[in-house]
Amino acid sequence: MSIPISKESLAPLQVFVKLCQKNPSILHLPDLKFVREFIESFGGKIPNASPSSNTSTNEPKQRKTSVNAEPGSDADDDDDQCAFDMTGVIEPDNDPPQQMGDLEFIPTDEDISKAHSKRSEALSAFAEQDYEKAIKLYTEAIMLNPSAALLYAKRSQAYLSLKKPNACIRDCDRAIELNPDSAAAHKFRGRAHQLLGNWEKAATDLRLACQFDFDEQADEWLREVTPNAKKIEEQKRKKERQEHAEKEKREKMMKAREEAAKTCENTNDASQADGANFYQYLSDPEVQAAFQDPEVSAAFVDITSNPANILKYQKNPKVMNLINKVASKFGGSGAGFPGMMGGMGGMGGMADAFFGTGEQSKPSAPPTDDDFGLD
Known part of the structure; x- marks a missing residue:
């Protein structure tokens, strides 16, 4: 009785059998259920799984996650993310959103004048490190002149001093909405993102701040966040390369399957044609x-x-x-x-x-009678 599979197919089967003999616990894996059923159908018994069988020795170490890692940064997808410099990163503030002015409000000259006065008082309070009072005065000024981008930027600085980065970011967003080239708003928003561990966003804002109006403090903060931002950018590039390689692999596999299916179809068509010719011949x-x-x-x-x-x-x-x-x-x-x-x-x-298409076989010479003529 011949073996119904090729000898080449036996080699991986032998390796699998040896692996099972060495570590029978793998037979308890869900994917090998059919093997267990096959063994048990002949009266065989599968050894109980050992306690350590559910944990692979090659399982990667538990990933560490950075505090407040930037959403979408994939910082937790690489083991080297634990090397991030987390100095200065704080817990986010969750206060209700602060008051924002009505952008449709059109201030009078008197309103604008009062807003300037409130701003001057807020500057004095900020200089005295009375940040709560400064925020209150800046808010009053904003209500009087809601379209003044600088007022939002200055209030964001006060929130930043109180370690409230999310409130700072909300004010900076409004300031940049009103004036996209606001160096102060980009500077303070970049610092707020730094405090939250949003390294890429921090680097982007601080670079823009230095481009619009170079500031030594903004440049210092930029140098602090750049190493972490570069690590995240490299992780993203690595992921993109992997995704591109996987996409190419899938496309090659799909193309190979299509070519194989086409070859099989052509072969079947040829076989059917031969069969049709033969049966047509029989009907002659x-x-x-x-x-x-x-x-x-x-x-x-x-x-x-x-x-x-x-x-x-x-x-x-x-x-x-x-x-x-x-x-x-x-x-x-x-x-x-x-x-x-x-x-x-x-x-x-x-x-x-x-019939002439190949080399014809010649009939052998008739046998001779070796005894002929010897009598």
């Missing part, structure tokens, strides 16, 4: 009439079982007429009759051998 009236003769039918079976047997029928016109018709029909292609002749030597191969 002359062929059907020839097969009615028992002698021709028996000779046909004899020749298809061994094409060399044609030598026995070279002087039989009925048989040779059928053979010649076969040769003229299939042209000595060597393909054989579909579904029947290929397995018995093939009429095509026979035609090649005896």
Whole structure:
């Protein structure tokens, strides 16, 4: 009895069996349920899983996450993220949003004048480090002149001094909405993102602040966040490269499957065409009439079982007429009759051998009587 699979397929099977013998616990994996059922169907017993079998020795170490890692930064997707410099990072503030002015409000000259006065008082309070009072005065000024971007930027500075980065960011967002080139708003928002550990956003804002109006403090903060921002950028580039490589791999696999399917389809079409030609040949009236003769039918079976047997029928016109018709029909292609002749030597191969498409076999010389003339 022959093995129903190739010898090449046995090699990985042997490796798998040895692996199971060395560590039977792997047979309890869900994907190997069919193997367990196969063993148990013969009365075999699977050893109980060891306590350590559920934990792979190659399992990566538990990932560390940075405090307030920037959303979408994928900082926790790489082990080296633990090297981030977290100096100065604080817990986010969760106070209700502060009052914002109505941008549709059109201030009068008197309103603008009062807003200037409130701003001056707020500056004095800030200088005295009375940040709560400064915020209150800046808010009053904002209500009087809601479209003044500088008022929001200055109030954001007071929130920043109170370690309220989210409130600072909200004010800076409004200031930048009113004046996209506000160096102060970008500077303070960059610092707020730094306090939250949003390294990329911090670097982006601080770079813009220095471009709009170079500031030594903004430049210092930028140098502090740049190493962490570069690490995140490198992680993103690495992820993009991996995704690109995976995409190319998927496309190659898909193309290979399509080509394989196309090849299989072409092969099936060719086989069907051969079969159609053969059955069309059998429907030929002359062929059907020839097969009615028992002698021709028996000779046909004899020749298809061994094409060399044609030598026995070279002087039989009925048989040779059928053979010649076969040769003229299939042209000595060597393909054989579909579904029947290929397995018995093939009429095509026979035609090649005896009808000029290949090298013809020559009959051997008749045996000589070595004792002739010795009497």
